[in-house]
Amino acid sequence: MANLNSSTQSQIDLGFHALADTTRRAVIARLHQGEAAATELAEPFEMALPSFMKHLKVLEAGGLIITRKEGRKRICSLDQKALARLSGWINAYEKGWQNRLGRMDAMFNEGDE
Amino acid sequence: MTALMQHRTSVLEKQFNVSPARVFAAWADLEQRAKWNSPSDDVVIRYTEDDFSVGGKDVSLCLVGDHIVAEVVGVYHHIVAGEQIIYTEIIKSEDQVLGVSQVSVSIAPEGDGTHMVVTLQTAAVSGGDILDEVAAGWTVAMEKMKAVLEA
Numbered sequence: 001m002a003n004l005n006s007s008t009q010s011q012i013d014l015g016f017h018a019l020a021d022t023t024r025r026a027v028i029a030r031l032h033q034g035e036a037a038a039t040e041l042a043e044p045f046e047m048a049l050p051s052f053m054k055h056l057k058v059l060e061a062g063g064l065i066i067t068r069k070e071g072r073k074r075i076c077s078l079d080q081k082a083l084a085r086l087s088g089w090i091n092a093y094e095k096g097w098q099n100r101l102g103r104m105d106a107m108f109n110e111g112d113e
Numbered sequence: 114m115t116a117l118m119q120h121r122t123s124v125l126e127k128q129f130n131v132s133p134a135r136v137f138a139a140w141a142d143l144e145q146r147a148k149w150n151s152p153s154d155d156v157v158i159r160y161t162e163d164d165f166s167v168g169g170k171d172v173s174l175c176l177v178g179d180h181i182v183a184e185v186v187g188v189y190h191h192i193v194a195g196e197q198i199i200y201t202e203i204i205k206s207e208d209q210v211l212g213v214s215q216v217s218v219s220i221a222p223e224g225d226g227t228h229m230v231v232t233l234q235t236a237a238v239s240g241g242d243i244l245d246e247v248a249a250g251w252t253v254a255m256e257k258m259k260a261v262l263e264a
Contacts, residue, residue, distance in 0.1 A: 033118075034117060034118050078117070085239070086117060086118070086119035086237040086238070086239060087121075087237075089211060089212060089237045090119060090121045090123075090212070090237050092152075093152075093204070093212060093214065093233070093235060093237075094121075094123045094125075094233065094235075095152070096153065097123070097125055097152070097231065097233060098125060099152055099153055100149055100150055100151070100152060101125060101127045101149075101231065103148070103149035103150075103151070104127075104129075104136075104139055104149040105127065105129060106149075107139065107145065107148050107149050108129055108130070108131045108136075108139070109130075
């Protein structure tokens with residue numbers, strides 16, 4: 001791999017390293033169902049939380065998961081952009097309903113005139 | 114194991130200066146519903162099925178010009194005339210489900226008018242495209258690696 005741009009190479013190495021472990025692959029599989037707190041992700045595994053957190057750090061370094069702090073919890077997710085798209089869809093749906101109710105009101109007022 | 118899901122409950126409240134019966138009719142009567150049931154000025158709703166009864170189906174197409182942007186399939190689950198409506202709607206685009214929402218409508222007299230509460234319990238979903246994106250990223254990485262190894 002001598003010719004590979006060093007930062008690309010290290011990213012690939014980290015990514016493969018992240019996937020080269022059954023615990024970490026299981027975490028990825030779980031996160032496909034939606035985001036979860038680190039403690040919740042750790043539950044199925046018989047290991048101390050600090051050891052489990054090391055696995056999450058490897059996944060994060062490999063660019064496979066994204067984590068954020070929410071109060072005392074660390075929330076892990078697979079793809080923040082994809083989740084943001086879904087939230088955006090719900091925003092638009094909610095806005096659509098606000099518009100509908102505004103139209104309903106307008107319809108009643110028209111009827112009164 | 115490829116999909117993602119997001120949930121939200123939204124509570125929309127509205128005060129109208131007409132009677133509860135009139136507000137209920139705005140939901141029950143297709144002609145009236147068609148006047149307000151568009152999410153935006155650009156979208157025209159065309160109903161293909163309309164059965165406002167428990168178990169009944171309500172199917173509409175959302176059109177922008179001649180282009181169908183979404184299909185909405187609603188099923189009524191609970192109706193109390195003048196007071197309550199609960200239905201679910203599935204929003205699809207090109208046969209792919211984008212979201213499913215339970216819409217609960219509560220209608221009650223208040224002062225000289227009506228207070229209406231619409232609660233939306235929505236789940237937005239994504240199909241396999243998310244994993245495809247991840248897979249595409251890895252395919253690129255593998256190709257780069259192969260190119261380097263074979264160089």
